[in-house]
Amino acid sequence: MTERTAAGARTPMDREFFDRPVLEVAPDLLGRVLSRTTPEGTVAVRLTEVEAYAGEQDPASHCYRGRTARNEVMFGEPGHAYVYFTYGMHFCVNLVCGPDGTASAVLLRAGEIIEGAEQARIRRNGSSDRDLARGPARLCQALGIERALNGADVCAPGELTISAGTPVPAGLVRSGPRTGVSSAHDTPWRFWAEGEPSVSPYRRHTPRRRG
DNA sequence: GAGAAGATTATCT
């Protein structure tokens, strides 16, 4: 490739980008680049699938029942990462948006590795390229995102940074029901880029087996 | 302090 990819220019996006309603920010995030820098190197992913969570008025959001120690980051300044641990083994990452005091955020569900695929492959234990970041927990694993990055500022140079990349044309953005959410599953707040192989397959929420 | 549910994934049938 002679052309410099979006990951090459790692200029963080403006915080104003996130200081908008979550339903505006979410589709606009498709095609953007999330870069994770560690001593081992940099892994960058081009986002192909996201989900919007509208805070206290959203039954599926962690903020539905108000502010707690866990979701505090979501109530804060936009442009920060909200990382949470779930199912005893997985991390998922959100980007906080909306004005300070609004608890909305965008869950990063899937993406395509465009830099540092070798490092991502090591973290993902030799998974196929398509599956490296196909799913929210896989994306975090490929990028090495963990609890320590909760609250990280993605609008400033650092371990985790969002850059402009190449936005997906509006005509290629699709929306539909959210995946894996036990409530409000009929709300079309999931956005993905048409034709991207890295988009995760839709699955209805399956209740956990009770013992 | 105890109990239940969870924004998932890998693996087996």
Add this chain to the structure above:
DNA sequence: GATAATCTTCTCC
């Protein structure tokens, strides 16, 4: 398609 693995967080009492 169904299920196990695994542990944090929240909600009551």
